[in-house]
Amino acid sequence: MLSHSSPLLQLRGLAVSARLFVVALFMLFLAGCTALGNNNSVRNAEPQPDLSELAHEAAAQMVASNPDITRSSPMIAATFVSIDNLSQSSTFGRISSEIMASALARHGMQVREVKMRDSMFIEETVGELILSRQVQRLSAQHDARSILMGTYAQGQDYLYVSARVVRTGDAMVLGSADFKLPLDNNTRSLLEGQGGW
Structure with missing residues (x-):
């Protein structure tokens, strides 16, 4: 068995x-x-949006939240500065300001080019920097009714940008927008660039 x-x-x-x-x-x-x-x-x-796309979206958001913002023309654009040091900028700060100004112009904002004029102080390695004590003087020199200004902060994985259009007469914020950009090699390169115009 x-x-x-x-x-x-x-x-x-x-x-x-x-x-x-x-x-x-x-x-x-x-x-x-x-x-x-x-x-x-x-x-x-999907590829992550780049600086140009984000800046154009931010400009569209500003105009959508306040359609009358274009009445505060002409506008001058200040170089975006580091939130940690308002007297320091970079290639990123300069190109961010340029792209945002261009995007706002597409939405009907009249933008005055200030680099063409001698009356505005331009520091060789920084660009146009807007500090609160300069707003009245600069707006009078350029006959500007508003100023585009912005700050950026570097985190571990992202770069955070805050942009706003401020009325020169009373420092009232007419529009603002924030966005974040992945901190990749391209963005780091723009942050390190301290060259002049």
């Missing part, structure tokens, strides 16, 4: 082993599909 049951037990053991092998193969197959799915989602992920 033992000799007959032994092959039967062996057969059952083989059947169990075969089932376990099939289950293991199925689990490996599922894991492979999940990994492939994750790779495809990374490849198909």
